[in-house]
Amino acid sequence: xxxxxxxxxxxxxxxxxxxxxxxxxxxxxxxxxxxxxxxxxxxxxxxxxxxxxxxxxxxxxxxxxxxxxxxxxxxxxxxxxxxxxxxxxxxxxxxxxxxxxxxxxxxxxxxxxxxxxxxxxxxxxxxxxxxxxxxxxxxxxxxxxxxxxxxxxxxxxxxxxxxxxxxxxxxxxxxxxxxxxxxxxxxxxxxxxxxxxxxxxxxxxxxxxxxxxxxxxxxxxxxxxxxxxx
Numbered sequence: 001x002x003x004x005x006x007x008x009x010x011x012x013x014x015x016x017x018x019x020x021x022x023x024x025x026x027x028x029x030x031x032x033x034x035x036x037x038x039x040x041x042x043x044x045x046x047x048x049x050x051x052x053x054x055x056x057x058x059x060x061x062x063x064x065x066x067x068x069x070x071x072x073x074x075x076x077x078x079x080x081x082x083x084x085x086x087x088x089x090x091x092x093x094x095x096x097x098x099x100x101x102x103x104x105x106x107x108x109x110x111x112x113x114x115x116x117x118x119x120x121x122x123x124x125x126x127x128x129x130x131x132x133x134x135x136x137x138x139x140x141x142x143x144x145x146x147x148x149x150x151x152x153x154x155x156x157x158x159x160x161x162x163x164x165x166x167x168x169x170x171x172x173x174x175x176x177x178x179x180x181x182x183x184x185x186x187x188x189x190x191x192x193x194x195x196x197x198x199x200x201x202x203x204x205x206x207x208x209x210x211x212x213x214x215x216x217x218x219x220x221x222x223x224x225x226x227x228x229x230x
Contacts, residue, residue: 012121012138017108020044023081027074027098028088029054032112036086039125041066050078051089074098079107084120088112115139124149129161130168159199163190166203170210181214189213 024040026033029051037058040047047067049058054069062069070078074094078101079085085102087095092113099117102109111117115138123134124145133152135145167190174181189210197206 009116012136014134014136016132016134017043017084017120019084021046022083023048024084024086025050025079025082026086026088027051027078027094028086028090028112029058030088030090031055033086033088034058036088036110036112037061037067040084040086045084048082050074076101079105082107084108084110086110086112126153126156128156128158129164131156131160131164157199159195162203163195163198163206166198166207166210170207170214170216174214174216179216181216185214 019040020043022045024045024047026036026040026047026049029049030053033049033051034055034057037047037049041061047061049062049067049069050072051058051069052071052073054062054071058067058069061067074089074097076097079098082102082105085098085107087098087109089095089098095111095113096117099109099111099114101107102119108119109117110120110122112122115121118139121136121138122142123136124142125135126133126149133156135148135152137145167186171181171186191209191213194206194209194213197203197209
């Protein structure tokens with residue numbers, strides 16, 4: 001293959017995974033594994049780590065009873081019953097073996113040193129309440145993903161979480177009234193002016209302006225509890 005040749009490949013389908021309460025096995029105990037374990041715990045996963053050596057952070061999580069660990073090398077069968085496996089060792093052969101078992105057991109897998117062999121790719125994530133933005137370069141440049149994440153994080157201030165709560169409360173109230181509000185109307189209603197009112201801390205005015213833009217009559221106001229969306 002000539003130098004500089006770009007290999008064409010199908011783009012990945014972006015999704016979020018519901019891992020709460022599900023067994024997720026991380027093979028590896030270093031810094032990469034530590035980041036994966038931390039992210040899985042934040043999402044409520046039941047995390048099991050297999051590695052002969054563990055970082056201080058993983059040791060602390062194990063001592064606190066937040067994860068389970070086996071202080072040994074990976075063995076076939078370690079993925080039995082798992083929903084997701086993450087191969088995060090510094091040995092490519094071990095990571096490949098984890099991926100092979102995952103395929104055989106029909107377990108989703110992330111191979112940290114081989115994105116092309118992964119079912120689930122990593123991403124640089126920003127969270128503002130229930131608002132989640134993930135930036136992925138499909139493994140081509142994690143550093144660039146982090147750069148973009150940092151720029152987006154500066155833009156997505158905490159007020160976006162409040163705006164989301166406000167919009168969600170109005171959406172639930174509209175659904176209770178069986179009001180058909182098309183996506184285009186919602187997009188047009190979520191204006192910079194509404195966000196500015198949220199930033200100023202004037203939630204009643206933000207709510208009123210949002211309702212006016214949506215064309216929701218005042219009678220609907222009584223269906224949204226005082227303070228909802230804060």
